[in-house]
Amino acid sequence: MPHRSSAAGADAPPTRVSRGSISAEMIVEGAFELAGRDGVDGLSMPKLARHLSIGVTSIYWYFKSKDELLDALTAEALIRFYAQLPTFEELPWDERLREHFRAFRRVFREDDVLCDLILLRSGHFEGNSLAVWWPRFESILVQLQDAGFSSRAAADAYFVLSVYVRGAVVVERVMTPADHPRPSTTYQRTSRLDRDAYPLTYQAALEHSFTGVADEEFERGLDLTIKGLRDSVADQD
Amino acid sequence: MPHRSSAAGADAPPTRVSRGSISAEMIVEGAFELAGRDGVDGLSMPKLARHLSIGVTSIYWYFKSKDELLDALTAEALIRFYAQLPTFEELPWDERLREHFRAFRRVFREDDVLCDLILLRSGHFEGNSLAVWWPRFESILVQLQDAGFSSRAAADAYFVLSVYVRGAVVVERVMTPADHPRPSTTYQRTSRLDRDAYPLTYQAALEHSFTGVADEEFERGLDLTIKGLRDSVADQD
DNA sequence: ACCTGAACACCGTTCAAGT
DNA sequence: ACCTGAACACCGTTCAAGT
Numbered sequence: 001m002p003h004r005s006s007a008a009g010a011d012a013p014p015t016r017v018s019r020g021s022i023s024a025e026m027i028v029e030g031a032f033e034l035a036g037r038d039g040v041d042g043l044s045m046p047k048l049a050r051h052l053s054i055g056v057t058s059i060y061w062y063f064k065s066k067d068e069l070l071d072a073l074t075a076e077a078l079i080r081f082y083a084q085l086p087t088f089e090e091l092p093w094d095e096r097l098r099e100h101f102r103a104f105r106r107v108f109r110e111d112d113v114l115c116d117l118i119l120l121r122s123g124h125f126e127g128n129s130l131a132v133w134w135p136r137f138e139s140i141l142v143q144l145q146d147a148g149f150s151s152r153a154a155a156d157a158y159f160v161l162s163v164y165v166r167g168a169v170v171v172e173r174v175m176t177p178a179d180h181p182r183p184s185t186t187y188q189r190t191s192r193l194d195r196d197a198y199p200l201t202y203q204a205a206l207e208h209s210f211t212g213v214a215d216e217e218f219e220r221g222l223d224l225t226i227k228g229l230r231d232s233v234a235d236q237d
Numbered sequence: 238m239p240h241r242s243s244a245a246g247a248d249a250p251p252t253r254v255s256r257g258s259i260s261a262e263m264i265v266e267g268a269f270e271l272a273g274r275d276g277v278d279g280l281s282m283p284k285l286a287r288h289l290s291i292g293v294t295s296i297y298w299y300f301k302s303k304d305e306l307l308d309a310l311t312a313e314a315l316i317r318f319y320a321q322l323p324t325f326e327e328l329p330w331d332e333r334l335r336e337h338f339r340a341f342r343r344v345f346r347e348d349d350v351l352c353d354l355i356l357l358r359s360g361h362f363e364g365n366s367l368a369v370w371w372p373r374f375e376s377i378l379v380q381l382q383d384a385g386f387s388s389r390a391a392a393d394a395y396f397v398l399s400v401y402v403r404g405a406v407v408v409e410r411v412m413t414p415a416d417h418p419r420p421s422t423t424y425q426r427t428s429r430l431d432r433d434a435y436p437l438t439y440q441a442a443l444e445h446s447f448t449g450v451a452d453e454e455f456e457r458g459l460d461l462t463i464k465g466l467r468d469s470v471a472d473q474d
Numbered sequence: 475a476c477c478t479g480a481a482c483a484c485c486g487t488t489c490a491a492g493t
Numbered sequence: 494a495c496c497t498g499a500a501c502a503c504c505g506t507t508c509a510a511g512t
Contacts, residue, residue, distance in 0.1 A: 019493085019495065045486060055497045057487085066486065120357070122411050127429070130447075134435050141437035155441040159449025160458040164397070167404020174359050192364070198371050200378035204392040210367075212396025221397040228465030253512085256476065282505060292478045294506085303505065478511070485504065492497070 017054050024062045027052065028072055032113065035073070040116040070121065075129040077117040081107060082132045089139060093147045094226050096140070097157070101165045101222060108169045115173055119166055148233045157229050164225060168213040175211050254291050261299045264289065265309055269350065272310070277353040307358065312366040314354040318344060319369045326376065330384045331463050333377070334394070338402045338459060345406045352410055356403055385470045394466050401462060405450040412448050 030052045035043050045066055049056040063069040084107045088096045108115040137158065144154035195202045204210075209217060267289045272280050282303055286293040300306040321344045325333045345352040374395065381391035432439045441447075446454060 016493085016496070022496075044484080046484080057489095057498075058496050060487075061495065119407075120411065124412060131429070134430065134438050137441075138435040138438045141441065145437065151437070151440055152444060154437070155445050156454065156457050156461075159445070159454055160401070160461055163404040163408060163449050163458060164401045165404070166408055167400040167402070170356075170407050171400060171403055174357065175361060192368070193371065198375040200382065200388070200391070201371050201375045203388055204374075204378065207389055208392050208396070212400050217393065217396055220393050221400060224393075224397055224465045224469065225462060228461045228468070231465070231468060232461065253477070256512085259477075281503080283503080294479075294508095295477050297506075298476060476512085478509105480508090480510100482507080483505095486502095488501080489499090490497105491499100493495085 017058075022052075022054055022058055022062070024072065027059055027062055027069070028076055031069065031073055032076070035113045035116075040113055040121075067123075070117070071123070071126045074117045074121060075126060077114045078125070078129050078132050081114050081118060082136065085136070087136065087139065093140075093143050094230055096143065097161060097229075098222055098226055100136075100140070101161050104162075104165050105169055105218065109172070112173070115169060119170055120173070153232065160229075161222070161225055164221060168218050168221070171211055172213045175213075254295075259289075259291055259295055259299070261309065264296055264299055264306070265313055268306065268310055269313070272350045272353075277350055277358075304360075307354070308360070308363045311354045311358060312363060314351045315362070315366050315369050318351050318355060319373065322373075324373065324376070330377075330380045331467055333380065334398060334466075335459055335463055337373075337377070338398050341399075341402050342406055342455065346409070349410070352406060356407055357410070390469065397466075398459070398462055401458060405455050405458070408448055409450045412450075 027048070031043060031048055034048055034051050038047070045059055046056050049059060059069070063072065085103050086099075088099045088103075091099060108119065140158055141151075141154045144157055145151065149157060193202055193205060208214070212221070264285070268280060268285055271285055271288050275284070282296055283293050286296060296306070300309065322340050323336075325336045325340075328336060345356065377395055378391045381394055382388065386394060430439055430442060445451070449458070
């Protein structure tokens with residue numbers, strides 16, 4: 001039976017955190033720690049409060065809702081993402097795009113929290129979050145236009161690759177849940193596949209991952225798209 | 238004050254649904270109705286039970302968990318998806334791929350429930366779910382190999398486009414939440430963008446959607462990739 | 475076999491305080 | 494101003510029944 005707060009006696013004064021000892025940054029940091037352990041989906045307000053040894057409701061003084069906290073996490077995730085992404089400024093435009101988007105994929109594959117926050121969470125990016133992206137984008141646009149791309153073609157080039165890579169990352173993330181290892185190979189998928197009715201599909205199942213986003217397939221897709229860009233700029237001359 | 242179950246008197250005999258009147262199909266159908274109204278995220282077991290006028294726990298006789306129910310919904314979603322997707326068998330391979338993936342995107346854009354279940358939900362597809370996809374895939378592979386693609390190049394061709402289109406759909410779905418209309422145009426994004434520091438980015442913001450997945454951008458990305466495929470098969474001859 | 479309510483541990487959020 | 498527990502409406506799931 002729980003004792004009432006009005007009960008007499010001074011047993012176990014509930015430890016109360018001192019006045020200025022909580023901050024938005026501290027909550028965000030704790031949330032990243034927790035999300036790293038339990039996943040973004042496993043993040044809850046009570047668990048976060050326990051992790052930080054503060055009252056659950058204290059969080060609500062700094063963030064009006066869980067959604068607003070996740071907005072702050074996403075903004076921070078973008079910063080951490082671009083901090084891990086080299087610039088490749090010394091490379092020619094085609095190699096630079098390849099390395100840029102290779103690294104883009106690698107960072108997201110290595111950090112599910114960044115992936116879930118930036119690529120999978122619904123909702124616009126808040127305010128200035130994308131500002132960390134602008135210098136990268138600008139620098140690549142400059143180089144592409146120097147290489148002969150029109151203003152529109154340069155942005156198009158960036159976006160085709162960006163959408164392709166985001167697709168590859170998301171498909172892999174969604175198709176390979178936590179309990180499975182990374183492979184995403186054919187597994188026993190072929191077992192139920194009717195070999196006689198679908199011989200080419202059967203053959204493809206032996207050679208491919210069936211998702212199109214294993215390393216070699218990703219590389220070939222990247223190659224094909226960049227080659228297309230190379231040809232398109234050559235045509236224009 | 239709630240009355241105890243042991244209270245005397247036969248007031249309001251709790252209507253109990255008759256013996257064989259529930260089925261897995263009926264639950265799945267009700268779940269689609271509810272998800273259509275409240276979104277996949279808004280689907281809950283109590284709400285579903287209320288919608289079907291049955292007890293919450295009755296659902297658990299047909300599906301061991303909510304996750305298992307969602308697996309069944311996803312399998313059904315794949316069937317409904319391919320039922321809406323024309324085959325385009327009469328077209329030459331390049332036009333067929335374009336129309337196939339245009340329709341692919343259109344169907345997902347028109348039905349958020351299918352999009353959320355098939356493209357965004359984590360976890361492998363269960364058992365034979367992908368069987369509805371095999372004949373489409375097989376038929377396209379046949380045509381591509383007839384057109385001169387190798388076994389691997391044919392599957393690669395399908396997968397690059399597939400990953401690109403899934404990327405485009407997911408990015409749009411994730412960037413444009415329910416309360417916003419469809420546009421995904423520049424909005425006031427440019428307002429905070431420093432025009433002097435990032436002139437090309439500023440220019441791109443005026444011309445592009447900033448996500449790379451608006452209609453015209455998607456079409457140009459599709460064109461570029463298909464042109465790359467056309468060239469790659471021409472090179473091989 | 476099929477269907478059910480009560481109960482449990484959890485969640486996000488609000489409120490009315492305490493300091 | 495900052496921090497808090499109690500309380501509320503909700504959720505997924507289990508259990509011990511009823512028919």
